Amino acid sequence: xxxxxxxxxxxxxxxxxxxxxxxxxxxxxxxxxxxxxxxxxxxxxxxxxxxxxxxxxxxxxxxxxxxxxxxxxxxxxxxxxxxxxxxxxxxxxxxxxxxxxxxxxxxxxxxxxxxxxxxxxxxxxxxxxxxxxxxxxxxxxxxxxxxxxxxxxxxxxxxxxxxxxxxxxxxxxxxxxxxxxxxxxxxxxxxxxxxxxxxxxxxxxxxxxxxxxxxxxxxxxxxxxxxxxxxxxxxxxxxxxxxxxxxxxxxxxxxxxxxxxxxxxxxxxxxxxxxxxxxxxxxxxxxxxxxxxxxxxxxxxxxxxxxxxxxxxxxxxxxxxxxxxxxxxxxxxxxxxxxxxxxxxxxxxxxx
Ligand code: ATP
Numbered sequence: 331x332x333x334x335x336x337x338x339x340x341x342x343x344x345x346x347x348x349x350x351x352x353x354x355x356x357x358x359x360x361x362x363x364x365x366x367x368x369x370x371x372x373x374x375x376x377x378x379x380x381x382x383x384x385x386x387x388x389x390x391x392x393x394x395x396x397x398x399x400x401x402x403x404x405x406x407x408x409x410x411x412x413x414x415x416x417x418x419x420x421x422x423x424x425x426x427x428x429x430x431x432x433x434x435x436x437x438x439x440x441x442x443x444x445x446x447x448x449x450x451x452x453x454x455x456x457x458x459x460x461x462x463x464x465x466x467x468x469x470x471x472x473x474x475x476x477x478x479x480x481x482x483x484x485x486x487x488x489x490x491x492x493x494x495x496x497x498x499x500x501x502x503x504x505x506x507x508x509x510x511x512x513x514x515x516x517x518x519x520x521x522x523x524x525x526x527x528x529x530x531x532x533x534x535x536x537x538x539x540x541x542x543x544x545x546x547x548x549x550x551x552x553x554x555x556x557x558x559x560x561x562x563x564x565x566x567x568x569x570x571x572x573x574x575x576x577x578x579x580x581x582x583x584x585x586x587x588x589x590x591x592x593x594x595x596x597x598x599x600x601x602x603x604x605x606x607x608x609x610x611x612x613x614x615x616x617x618x619x620x621x622x623x624x625x626x627x628x629x630x631x632x633x634x635x636x637x638x639x640x641x642x643x644x645x646x647x648x649x650x651x652x653x654x655x656x657x658x659x660x661x662x663x664x665x666x667x668x669x670x671x672x673x674x675x676x677x678x679x680x681x682x
Pocket of ligand 1: 368
C-alpha cells in the first residue's frame with residue numbers, strides 16, 4: 331500500500347492543456363474517485379499515475395519518492411480498465427495466476443494466492459471455467475483478482491463498470507466497495523458517473539477543463555459545492571440556481587418543500603412556486619415550475635417523496651420554502667461559493 335502524491339502536475343498535448351496545476355494527495359488505503367465530464371482530463375491523470383504518460387510539469391511521488399518518470403513495469407501498480415482483457419483460452423484460475431507466472435513465482439505460492447484473491451472477490455467456484463462461461467460482473471471480479479495477486483502498492487481503475495448493465499453495475503459497485511473495505515488498498519478510480527462516485531469514494535475529486543474544482547467527501551461535495559459547476563454537476567436533478575442582484579442562490583430540489591411542511595417559527599425563505607408539470611418517479615415526485623415575486627423569476631425543481639400526498643397540481647401556484655441553513659451562495663462573476671454572511675441584502679428578502 332502506498333501514499334500517492336500529485337504535485338503541481340500539468341499536461342500539455344501540442345497546444346492543448348489537458349491538465350493544469352493538479353495538486354492532490356491520495357492517502358494510504360484511501361479510495362479516491364476522479365469525477366468529471368468527458369474530456370476533463372481524468373484519464374490523462376490516471377495514465378500519468380500508471381506511468382503511461384509523463385507530465386509536462388510537476389511530479390508524482392509514491393510513498394515520498396519521486397516516481398514521475400518510472401515506467402509502468404517499474405511501479406508496483408495494478409490497473410483495471412473497462413476492457414478486462416482476460417485471455418479467452420485460459421481458465422479463470424490461469425488468468426488470475428498470469429502475472430505471477432510471468433514473474434516466475436513458485437507453483438504452490440501461485441495456487442495459494444489465486445485461492446486467496448478469488449475468495450476475496452467471491453469467484454472461488456468459477457476457477458476452472460473459461461471467461462466466456464462467466465458473466466460480465468464475474469469477469470470484472472476476475473480482473474480485480476488478477477490485479478490483487480500482485481500485491482500492488484496502488485490500484486488504478488478506469489471506468490471498470492461501464493460495460494455492465496444497470497443492475498449488475500449496482501451489484502458490482504457494492505462488491506467493489508465491500509472489497510475495498512476488506513483490503514484497503516490505495517485506489518484511484520475514474521468515472522463520469524456521479525452516483526458511482528458518491529457510492530464508492532472516500533473522497534471525490536471533481537474535475538472540469540483540466541482543473542480540480544473540488545476535493546471532498548461525497549457529503550461535502552453534495553452539501554457544500556465549491557462552485558456552480560460542482561453544484562450542477564453533482565446531484566440528479568442538479569441544484570437549483572437563482573440569479574439575484576448580487577449573488578447566485580442555490581438550493582437542492584429535495585430541500586424545497588411546501589411551506590406548511592416547516593414549523594411556524596422555522597428560519598425559512600418562502601416563495602410562491604408556480605408548478606408547470608408534475609413527474610412521478612416512483613419513490614419521488616419531481617415538480618417543475620417557476621419561483622416568482624420574492625426571487626427573480628427562474629425555473630426551479632422541487633423533489634418530494636411520493637409517500638406524502640402531492641400538495642399541488644400542474645398549473646397551480648403554492649407557497650414553497652427552503653430552510654435558510656440549506657441556502658448556498660455563489661459569486662455571480664466567478665461562480666465560487668461565498669460565505670452567506672456577506673450576503674446581507676438577500677437575508678432581508680422575505681421571512682416566510
Ligand atoms: P473521457 O471521459 O471522455 O474519457 P477524460 O476526462 O478521461 O474524458 P482525457 O482522456 O484525459 O479526458 O482527455 C483530456 C483532454 O486531453 C481531451 O480534450 C483530449 O482530447 C485531450 N487529449 C488526451 N490525450 C491526448 C493526446 N494524446 N494528444 C492530444 N490531446 C489529447
